[in-house]
Amino acid sequence: MELTTQIGESVTDGLAYLGALTTLGGRAAYFTFVAPFQGKPLRLQRAVSQAMQTGVGALPILSLITFFIGLILALQSAYELRKFGALNFVASAVAISMTRELGPLITAIVVIGRSGSAFAAEIGTMKVTEEIDALETMAIDPIHFLVTPKFIAMIVMLPCLTIWANSMGILGGALFGVAQADFTLLRYIQSSLDALFLRDITTGLVKSVMFGITITAVGCHEGLSTGAGAEQVGRSTTRAVVVSIFLVILVDLVFTALFFFMSER
Amino acid sequence: MEQTNSAATQPEAMISLRNLRVSYGEREILHGIGFDVMHGETLVILGGSGSGKSTLLRTLVGLERPSSGEIWLKGKNIAAISSDEMDEIRKKIGMSFQGGALFGSMTVGENVALPLREHTKLEDSTIEIILRLKLDQVGLSGFENYMPAQLSGGMKKRAAVARALAMDPEILFFDEPSAGLDPIIAAGVDQLILELKQAFHMTIIVVTHELASAFLIADRMVLIDKGNVVAIGSKEEMRLSTHPRVRQFLDRIPEPEVSQELDYLQMLTEEHRHPGR
Numbered sequence A: 001m002e003l004t005t006q007i008g009e010s011v012t013d014g015l016a017y018l019g020a021l022t023t024l025g026g027r028a029a030y031f032t033f034v035a036p037f038q039g040k041p042l043r044l045q046r047a048v049s050q051a052m053q054t055g056v057g058a059l060p061i062l063s064l065i066t067f068f069i070g071l072i073l074a075l076q077s078a079y080e081l082r083k084f085g086a087l088n089f090v091a092s093a094v095a096i097s098m099t100r101e102l103g104p105l106i107t108a109i110v111v112i113g114r115s116g117s118a119f120a121a122e123i124g125t126m127k128v129t130e131e132i133d134a135l136e137t138m139a140i141d142p143i144h145f146l147v148t149p150k151f152i153a154m155i156v157m158l159p160c161l162t163i164w165a166n167s168m169g170i171l172g173g174a175l176f177g178v179a180q181a182d183f184t185l186l187r188y189i190q191s192s193l194d195a196l197f198l199r200d201i202t203t204g205l206v207k208s209v210m211f212g213i214t215i216t217a218v219g220c221h222e223g224l225s226t227g228a229g230a231e232q233v234g235r236s237t238t239r240a241v242v243v244s245i246f247l248v249i250l251v252d253l254v255f256t257a258l259f260f261f262m263s264e265r
Numbered sequence B: 001m002e003q004t005n006s007a008a009t010q011p012e013a014m015i016s017l018r019n020l021r022v023s024y025g026e027r028e029i030l031h032g033i034g035f036d037v038m039h040g041e042t043l044v045i046l047g048g049s050g051s052g053k054s055t056l057l058r059t060l061v062g063l064e065r066p067s068s069g070e071i072w073l074k075g076k077n078i079a080a081i082s083s084d085e086m087d088e089i090r091k092k093i094g095m096s097f098q099g100g101a102l103f104g105s106m107t108v109g110e111n112v113a114l115p116l117r118e119h120t121k122l123e124d125s126t127i128e129i130i131l132r133l134k135l136d137q138v139g140l141s142g143f144e145n146y147m148p149a150q151l152s153g154g155m156k157k158r159a160a161v162a163r164a165l166a167m168d169p170e171i172l173f174f175d176e177p178s179a180g181l182d183p184i185i186a187a188g189v190d191q192l193i194l195e196l197k198q199a200f201h202m203t204i205i206v207v208t209h210e211l212a213s214a215f216l217i218a219d220r221m222v223l224i225d226k227g228n229v230v231a232i233g234s235k236e237e238m239r240l241s242t243h244p245r246v247r248q249f250l251d252r253i254p255e256p257e258v259s260q261e262l263d264y265l266q267m268l269t270e271e272h273r274h275p276g277r
Helices: A003-037 A043-055 A058-083 A085-126 A132-135 A142-180 A185-195 A200-223 A230-264 B053-060 B083-091 B108-119 B124-137 B153-165 B185-198 B213-219 B235-240 B244-250 B263-272
Strands: B013-024 B027-038 B042-046 B068-073 B093-096 B170-176 B203-208 B220-225 B228-234
Touching: A003 A142, A003 A185, A003 B263, A043 A058, A043 A085, A043 A142, A058 A085, A058 A142, A058 B244, A085 A132, A085 A142, A085 A185, A085 A230, A085 B093, A085 B170, A132 A142, A132 B053, A132 B093, A132 B124, A142 A185, A142 A200, A230 B203, B013 B203, B013 B213, B027 B053, B027 B203, B027 B220, B027 B235, B042 B053, B042 B083, B042 B213, B053 B170, B108 B124, B124 B153, B153 B170, B153 B185, B185 B213, B203 B213, B213 B244, B220 B235, B220 B244, B228 B244, B235 B244, B235 B263
Parallel strands: B042 B203, B042 B220, B093 B170, B170 B203
Antiparallel strands: B013 B027, B013 B068, B220 B228
């Protein structure tokens, strides 16, 4: 009895959390698509500067990480492939696993660390110092002013970053291909492109858009639900990162399964 | 309760509270508050920590929803209006928060200009002029390009007042204007409130526990204790009041020591469950 109560409680808690995220996303969608036609203009300038921070700012570290991931993937697949003398399949193995899975996922993880945590910390600090209250007393909706630009920035920038991550991963694999598997750079890239279907890239991009929505919703929700006191900001930031990683993996699973069964037919 | 105005909304009342109750979860903070704030007066809401005075202020500016009761403000009961209507009312009120609540990522000038940029279609040059005027009023001319972090505590409060004044509000709210300031700076903020009152005949509502400041700026005072109005009246009436709670507050008589272990435990858990309230 005790156990069932506990399970029931955590399920309702989880559903309530998802409900809160959906409400936040819904209100941001309202301010993006409906409110501009009702005389509440969109803050594109804020969205652009946010996109610079979350997108362009992430490029150096993301490039480095995905280059290494591509190289690791090449090494790992070569370990098995060379037993069959099939080293020329390294290029397709790296290309497919980068675009379908690791490109979007690694990008999401890097963005969680850089921006998801920053959203929670920024909004959480504003909550603690009464800046959110100040916005409300000035008749400025915090969702409109703070959250919506972040959603726009993330939904635009995450697919862009993912495309960049895919290319850097393929380049990383190419380093191995050229050094160890008798590829020329051009031939490596050509066989990567031959291995890919457009569907591989688009499913990755669809996932990355969903990841962007998830990360923004969690980061902003954690920030807005920060309690009183500076230590609560730290708590929100930690929770934002942990919950985002979990939900991104969950969303990844759902969409991967969806694409799997869709392609079966 | 010594006196509350039982008559219906009088013509010159700016804000009328009727049997206002506010709860956080299951805990009721305000147990039926009722008084009027007259047009153009400075009303000081006095009370100790945890008396509910901050909650009352937050409810008046629409940050908390009352669980029952009425708040009549400009002919509308803000306890029962839509958020769009509330936003219209919020454009007519200004609020200065305890720590200033200036946006750290914007300059002082951008902070003060924000409500104007959000709610009006004024030209940038016009906003620039209004901005300089408002900063001048609070004695911060030439500080528009400073970041809030570069300002001292007193200057932050002044900048916050300038931002509250930006939309030419009819009612100005202050949360603990002298908290965290040294006596000289605090006196400067009191002086600023007096100047605003004389210059604009604004209705000003100040929440504080600083007695000296309260007696300097107030036209009338309300003493809130444990979520109830204990007394309301002019400075003189408060000074001469014989109500034991008023005397205790004005004469700074400490609360009797908590003797029972159980009471102390309860006090601690209350604190723990509602930190910062």
